[in-house]
Amino acid sequence: MSPDGASGETYAYLGPELTFTESALLTVPGAAEARRVPATSVNAALQLVLDGEVGAAMVPIENSVEGGVTATLDAIAVSEELRIIREVVVPVRFNLLARPGTRLEDVRVVATHSHAIAQCRGWVDEHLPDVEYLPSSSTAAAGVALTGPGPWPWDAAICAPVVGERYGLTVLAADIGDRSGAVTRFVLVSRPRPLPPRTGSDKTTIVVPLPDDHPGALMEILEQFATRGVNLSRIESRPTGAYLGDYFFSIDAEGHLEDARVADALAGLHRISPATRFLGSYPRADESVPSVARHHRDQAFEEAFRWVRSLARRTGDGDPPRR
Numbered sequence: 001m002s003p004d005g006a007s008g009e010t011y012a013y014l015g016p017e018l019t020f021t022e023s024a025l026l027t028v029p030g031a032a033e034a035r036r037v038p039a040t041s042v043n044a045a046l047q048l049v050l051d052g053e054v055g056a057a058m059v060p061i062e063n064s065v066e067g068g069v070t071a072t073l074d075a076i077a078v079s080e081e082l083r084i085i086r087e088v089v090v091p092v093r094f095n096l097l098a099r100p101g102t103r104l105e106d107v108r109v110v111a112t113h114s115h116a117i118a119q120c121r122g123w124v125d126e127h128l129p130d131v132e133y134l135p136s137s138s139t140a141a142a143g144v145a146l147t148g149p150g151p152w153p154w155d156a157a158i159c160a161p162v163v164g165e166r167y168g169l170t171v172l173a174a175d176i177g178d179r180s181g182a183v184t185r186f187v188l189v190s191r192p193r194p195l196p197p198r199t200g201s202d203k204t205t206i207v208v209p210l211p212d213d214h215p216g217a218l219m220e221i222l223e224q225f226a227t228r229g230v231n232l233s234r235i236e237s238r239p240t241g242a243y244l245g246d247y248f249f250s251i252d253a254e255g256h257l258e259d260a261r262v263a264d265a266l267a268g269l270h271r272i273s274p275a276t277r278f279l280g281s282y283p284r285a286d287e288s289v290p291s292v293a294r295h296h297r298d299q300a301f302e303e304a305f306r307w308v309r310s311l312a313r314r315t316g317d318g319d320p321p322r323r
């Protein structure tokens, strides 16, 4: 095996070690043996990809409680040079960790990633109503900061259970997430490369700027999917930042660019919003296979296009009878 794992791939991820993002990355075949570079932010991880320092970066994109990770949605929306090549869904469980000797009633300041506090808000409000929250670049970064010499910037950190085990931190409270069964979805992002092959259980991510030159544009965008039987699994609006009211839609659609119904929907979107961007087609983590009606299958599209092309050549046979 090469020093960078079987595939020779190298990876960046939202670090440090023991973040949820790292656990997502370690599910990728070969990643455990590969060179892995922790980054201090989503943007820094993606920049390592753009600079060619690593082949791909794992970043969080969405979770089942808090919704989209805006830093990721915005960063991949603006770059022409990034493609999603894989998705990973990881269950998330949170512990409240502190230095040995700290009691729950001593905790005045808690640090963690913004998506972690959002998923533990109910527990924190109930058990630590007066606590101050400090955002940190990741859950694990908040935990690691407690292990160095003081003074410590916070009394406790919300992290994955494994952080407490690795660093000998005390578990002040276990499993404090408000929703059992919470999951986070991560995406592996690389520079443009040949698409992962179609599996029949795929997703396609696109970014569609909302045209503001005519009414009904959002409905027209949605119609492109609906009329071709393409189901959406995520749609979020994000401000472009240019001016108030200027939005783009970040969309995950079921299917692969090689599915005729998806390609045809993208062509329709391009007519409505020419700056539509394709961010990748990749296998679905849940491996579920959509049921596709006969008239939305590749064969129906091929036959229909063949029929249209044939019309100009027709000499009369097959035309409706003349009255």
Ligand SMILES: O=C(O)C(=O)Cc1ccccc1
Residues within 6 Å of the ligand: 014, 018, 019, 020, 021, 022, 060, 063, 092, 113, 115, 116, 137, 138, 139, 140, 184
């Ligand atoms: O901070 C981490 O460990 C991350 O990987 C980001 C994150 C934070 C909270 C839930 C899921 C992912």
